[in-house]
Amino acid sequence: MLRSESGGDQERMRRALAGLRRYQEAERRPPLPLMPAVAEAGGAVLRDYGGEGSPVLFVPSLINPPSVLDLSEERSLLRWLAGRGHRVLLLDWGWPDGTRRKLSVAGHVEQILLPLMGGLGERPALVGYCLGGTIALAAAQLGGVRSVATIAAPWRFSGFPDEARSRLAGLWARSKPTAEALGVLPMEVLQSAFWSLDPARTVAKFEAFAYAEDDKAGDFVALEDWANDGPPLAGAAALELFQHLFGEDRPGRGEWLVGGEPIDPTLLPCPFLNVVSTVDRIVPDASAAPAGERLELDLGHVGMIVGRRARDALWEPLADWLSRTAARC
Known part of the structure; x- marks a missing residue:
């Protein structure tokens, strides 16, 4: 990938490799302590971030840990929102054990998210990020x-560029035997899938980091550690993600069944805020659900969560929307 994206430019390759070495050798901040678990289902737990009022339940992606929503004291959407008077809960998917390995993406809704919601004693507001948003839409119905x-949630998978879908199909064809043998798809395979969606940025960010100021290094390292970390994906979920969602676009075609029902975001019986990015290379805006109150941002897939403009562009509007809809409901 480095050779391809640099066009054989030796200076660019040298910078990118220097940035990679700097990342590898950087000192790591101690992670934030985990918040207490208040409920459990299928090995996943709900973590309580405190706050007041009716629950706001965050649903992260099945890919990568949920810590991007709680990256540091200064860059934690969850802690900030709890401080704004919302009772914040986080679904921590944990590690897929033997039973979980047989759960599809839909199965994670049916056997984990819905039971946890049912144990709250009141209707929550759901906030889903990336694939967690796809999952949240099914649970909302x-x-x-x-x-x-x-937030940056794919729904119409045919909205991804044809080249990206073709690369993902090839990656899955090569990885499927491994997933079937192990019962899970390793994180390293998933990370290479993300690289394939935006290879130019993957190389450019390490080029830039080679000469980045020291005061910016900590945030870069924390974010890259998050991006390169996480449990494997359950084998059944990987099959559904690559074949049925990316390959066949069942959600976009109205054919994705969860709990025996086709999921249709246009028929949701509750308020729906659809946050999309017009510059996202991981989840392009063309893949967003054609429904809801649309909030368009010119921030990247991760930048909208933890970037320097995230608070003004996303955190504040999200908090205001949650307050308004709570008052109506």
Whole structure:
């Protein structure tokens, strides 16, 4: 990938490799302590971030840990929102054990998210990030919620560029035997899938980091550690993600069944905030659900969560929307 994206430019290759070495050797901050678990289902737990009022339940992607929502004291959407008077809960998917390995993406809704929602004693607001937003939309149709917000969530998978879908199909064809043998798809395979969606940025960010100022290094390292970390994906979920969602676009075609029902975001019986990025190379805006109150941002897939403009562009509007919809419901 480095040779391809640099066009054989030796200076660019040298800078990118220097940035990679700097990342590898950088000192790491101690991670934030995990918040207490207040409920459990299928090995996943709900973590309580405190706050007041009706619950706001964050649903992260099945890929990568949920810590991007709680990256540091200064860059934690969850802690900030709890401080704004919302009771914040985080679904921590944990590690897929023997039972979980047989759960599809839909199965994670049916056997984990919906039972956890049912144990809250009141209807939550759901906020889903990336694939967690796709999952949250299904739960919102089936489970009875006050509202649902999605952030950079794919729905119409045919909205991804044809080249990207073709590369993902090839990656899955090569990786499927491994997933079937192990019962899981290793994180390293998933990370290479993300690289394939935006290879130019993957190389450019390490080029830039080679000469980045020291005061910016900590944030870069923390974010890259998050991006390169996480449990494997359950084998059944990997099959559904690559074949049925990316390959066949079942959600976009109205054919994705969860709990025996086709999921249709245009028919949701609750308020729906659809946050999309016009510059996202991981989840392009063309893949967003054609429904809801649309909030368009010119921030990248991760920048909208932890970037320097994230608070003004996303955190504040999300908090205001949650307050308004809570008052109506």
